[in-house]
Amino acid sequence: MEQTKEKIEIIINNWCKLLSIDLGWIDDFNMIISRYVQFICFVNKLKLSQQQKNSMELQGKLNHIFSVRFSPDGTKIVSSSMDRTVQIWNIASGKEIKKCEGHCDWVYDAQFSPNGKLIASCSGDKTIRLWNAKSGREIKMFEGHSSGVTKVRFSPDGNRIVSCSNDKTIRVWDVKTEEEIKIIEGYTNWINDVQFSPNGQMIVSSSNDNTIIVWDIKLCKKAYELKGHLDFVTRAQFSSNGCFIVSGSYDKTIRIWDVQSKKETKRLKGHLDAVKDAKFSQDDQIVVSYSHDKTIRLWDIKTGNEMQKLEWDKITGVDISPDGNTIVSCSDDGTIQIWG
Incomplete structure (x- = not known):
């Protein structure tokens, strides 16, 4: 014994x-x-x-990188950059495999479509562009915003795109026709993030007015509002099962909200500065976040405990792979790190 x-x-x-x-x-x-x-x-x-802080650094001549995201199969990464390009990377080799060129200003965000065949990007040039992920060629351009477009997301079925802009509007676009099908107005402050719900019927947005708003797309009206953060809300995203929303804020906290009760169920504390991003893993068991405190942190959703802290200077973006085994982060010095 x-x-x-x-x-x-x-x-x-x-x-x-x-x-x-x-x-x-x-x-x-x-x-x-x-x-x-x-x-x-x-x-x-x-x-x-x-032992070594990062297991791989992607090689390439890069400027300030605004975002990094995994492909649905987890084999590639797409990045958006200050050099006005969208770049596609092979994770296994760590090499750039395609560069998408066409934007006339900084590219703030880029994301693979759910089937991995397309990439949507948005830019300070006021446009959203659609790219063939295999060839890197531009195939469509969406125009309508009157100022720089800061975030773009595909709907779960890949048939629509939602965007937010410095013009303080949220717009929904039809991927096939390039038509603007919905416009949500009313914000008086910066909109920081937008995302479809898993069933594609709602949109969640976060803003510098310290709130999170869930919108009914069909009615183009506010469904409900989540209040509690004490400063700018930088991110708000649904869990994969649609039951929860995770948010990050300049108040240094990450909060988990129950969609049904509209109430905060957990508050994750540990970051020492503004939380710039927070998102669920695909199985909804982990939240990954990054902050101005120069750390990436991993949180156990069930307990609310911090699982892991990764330290890296000048972080500008983070994502977690579909299988939950790997993290990618980017920096304003033009580097992309693969943790795993």
Whole structure:
């Protein structure tokens, strides 16, 4: 029995080293087993960062990068940059495989379509452009915003695009016809983020007015508003199952909201400065965030505990792979790091 206890203590100590956590949170051995099994793949990937901080740096002549996102199959990354280009990267080789050129100003955001065949990007040139992800060729351009377009997202079925702009409007576009099908007005402050709900019927937006608003697309009206943040809300995104919304704010907190009750259910604290992004993993078990405090943090949704902290200077964007095993981050010095 004493020998078994000793072995268990060795295992726990090793796990704690991998997870960078203190023993204080451990209530019983069953909790350790549950947490270990749930995140074993993720932790095994991230433990490399304990030794060398980053496992890969993508090579290329890049300017300030605004965003990075994984492809649906997790084999590629798309980045948007101050050099007015959209770049597609192969994760395995770490090399650029396509560069999409055509924007006339900084490219603020880019995202793969749900089937991975298209890329949508938006820019300070007031346009949204659609690219063939395989050839890198521009195939469509959406015009209508009167100022720079800062965020763009595909609907879950890939048939629509939602965008927000410095013109303080949210617009919904038909991918096939390029037609603007909805416009949401009424904001008096900057809109920082927009995203479709998983069923494609709602849009969530966040703003410098400290609020999160969920919009009914069909009626083009506000469905409800979530209040609680004490400063600018930089991000608000639905969970994959549509039951929750995660938000990040300049008030240094990440909050989880229940969609049905419209109430805050968890508050994740730990960042020492403004939270610039927060998003769920695809299985809704993890939230990844980054902050002006120069850290990327990973959070266990069930417990609200911080799982991992990765330190890197000048972070401007972060994403988590579809399988939850890898993180990509970008920086204003033009580098992209793969953690895993």
